[in-house]
Amino acid sequence: MNLFEFKPIILSTLKNYNRKIFAADLLSGVIVGIVALPLAIAFAIASGVSPEKGIITAIVAGVIISALGGSKVQIGGPTGAFIVIIYGIIQQYGIEGLTIATLMAGAFLILFGILHLGTIIKYIPYPIVVGFTSGIAVTIFTTQVKDLFGLSIQNMPSDFIEKWITYIRNFSTIDPWSATVGIVSVLIIIVMPRISKKIPGSLIAIILMTVAALLLKQFLGVHSIETIGDRFSISNQLPSAQVPQITWQTIKGLVSPAVTIAILGAIESLLSATVADGVIGEHHNSNTELIAQGVANLASPLFGGIPATGAIARTMTNINNGGKTPIAGIVHAAVLLLIFFFFMPLAKYIPMACLAGVLVVVSYGMCGWRSFKELMNNPWSDVSVLLITFFLTIIFDLTVAIEVGLIIACLLFMRRMAETTDVKVIMDEIDPNKEVDINTSNIEHLTIPKGVEVYEINGPYFFGAGNSFEEIMATFGDRPKVRIIRMRKVPFVDSTGIHNLKNLCTMSQKEGIKIVLSGVNAKVQETLYKSGFDQLIGRENICSHINIALDRASEIVADV
Template structure:
């Protein structure tokens, strides 16, 4: 195995950097920065923090992911996937608890990268990803109904079902002007791509609806439209770095949500990088990317930020506008910094209903309803994982959904892997034309001597496979003198398989039956030798070929005659 290497893509791209690439990166970075602004504000508010914290997260994480990341075009920042888990942590542990959980998630992500888990994480079952992503989308949509319609609810319940009950009970309190702003924002964002590919619909909606709200307030006397300034005190001052006070008890209580943040961040960032690879023809370094995401999540909470990861929509915006190196991501962070320092006070005029409209569109994009409906046509086991993860995300929380979803997926994986391994009986003769482990030059049919049983294991020999011997052995009526176990199609054996095989050998010996292994490859033989099989059945009973195994069987029969 190669030694691990931390390879930020920025270093390799700067070697051949030129003026043309710089101009393309500047253009892409400016556009992505403008696209990221309304999303950062919306994600921050929806997560239960201030608009400033959303933008600071986009600045800090965006800069670090671009400088240290394993992808040329990845754009980091706050995303919709984190909204529910962040909001839940704040409600239970407060802002300091969120900071600690984010720091822990950063440490987990760095550990994932150092342990080279980047490739493994990309193979998390698709039904789980779709299940919790769709569940998050439904939950985000649900949390935005109050602001979208301007409902007068002082305390919105946290529970999904109770929340909809509260909406129904207060439906008469709809503010018509807020509802118009909210619905108009959704429609404007939805139709913008038809006439503008460069300028994001969310930015157009925020500008248009902010102006409309100001006009309604100043010239029509409409004061019922709630804005960001009505709910938050806006500041453009950069916060000082602060390390939260951590206690062992707090750390222990936050392990589960921190691990959820790390897993979610790893999945989303690597998924985003993989999608980007498909468009650009590049190939990202997944382990370096995980370390960069970890560093970003270590830095973000020090400045009051929230968890961050690779953002698919902003990454694709970067690519579509010509960004091809991490410099574009750095410029995107610089643009956000300039907006934060000089234009942040203007954010107080943005209507909350408009931000709700932005998040309604985000939730629709996250829902992946086409993928969801397609997966419903798959095997029942996949459908079960999908629906369980989906409903657990909605009804309980994302932490439980991911943990249970992964557990179910692991159990199904073990079941399917066990089903791929079978044990069969070979009767009478072995045809050399169909075999791979017969000695060269021996092309005659091999006759199985009387008193010898031959079994063949086809597939990995691990959990579940050993028990199949008992079922297959019922085929023979008489007790044999020798049992030959062909292992030519066994690529590996695990500790459970070794345990089962040892038990089979011990039980057979008690019955006066010798075990001979045939076709054992070098890797499996090494594992068996380390486990003491040379002493258990004798080194001479572990054979490379079936020809040798049958010859040894005849010797054993002769010795016992």
């Protein structure tokens, strides 16, 4: 798909759109908008920005992802997965640095879509996804302990271990009222689905705990429950678009976190869309979805927003409430816009402990402890990737975790690929009944002529195969006149494999040994010709099957 083939799925869904579908989308959009409200506020505050930035992100990104995306039911907005990295970027580079990093991530996401990387990103190793998702969940929980219990801590360290040491040392400063609000909020969110699955427990918890905090303050003189208004000044005015001052030096410094935002956003959005596909029985367009995510992350920071992606919980809420098309996602953004204009000033009364309770439940949902436990029973290579990614996420940061996790996964993948390629030696005779590349007419057996050795490569021919050849050939004392290399089971050959093959041929020629290739498929043959390999050994020595290769070897032996 190139950029001109970019086709948002909304175009096809509107062709047969009717009043009945709109009614379903409208109802679902309103419910999803209400569900998204407390999450947008909580994610923004936990990320280190003011609460209205979370809602602005949900509005701007929500509209764009639904209007331009490749999924019928995807709902976009801020998510918990970004909390850790956003907070880290703000601490190091400030709000302007976050804006630039998000813009860069948007450009990367668009590039991912144009380069057809949508299908590839979905195959990032599962242990890495579980490792950093679980690590993010633990980190989010850790950041909320102070507000959940109302601890009096002036200077909060950023390091994970130091945070817990500080919590333990200062736990005696717990505020009973704030702790009660936080714990009751968690209980309401847990119990609410048993009463009604349509009404979001987080919204009910926020309403009840806000009213409770106001009553406690008004009639009992309880002033220790910190609210959003005590920490932030809240505005319901939409900011005008502003482009930050971007320098080359800033871009170089923010490449790593920007790539992390892009990869994380791509993984989460495509995972959400894939889960949705399984429920509604449809198929999303991965590359179109990535381009939409990229455009959303280009637009959101210009209006003061933060990174956005597809949100699994809100997407499932959309499906469960009857959302049929991307119109539901646009309605959800419109609902948030109305709430932003008319009710945003009331957000200043929401207790911080209540928002901490919301995020504690979110972190539990993210942790995936069951998946983590199951992966611990897998091969040691998967377990090592899982644990390294997990501990790097919580001890260092998500950027380091993803980079190191991907490097380890790639190394393990290359090792496994090398293990799948083996080289064997065929002695004396070849049984035609066990071979698929032999012309078996009037042939009972094939005898390998004296002075000829036959080697067979099973699997892709790349860096590992050349070493296997050297090790096997070193075990034979006598030098043959011809070496036949059977490649019927080689699906592809890369540049490293060609380089090793050329080295093998060069060394053999120095020893007076001719090389003949057998069973080379059309794709591999074309690759060899493009590299000039046929000029090294002669095109007549690249044979389509073993019969021809043996005849050619006999000719060479007779001529020597």
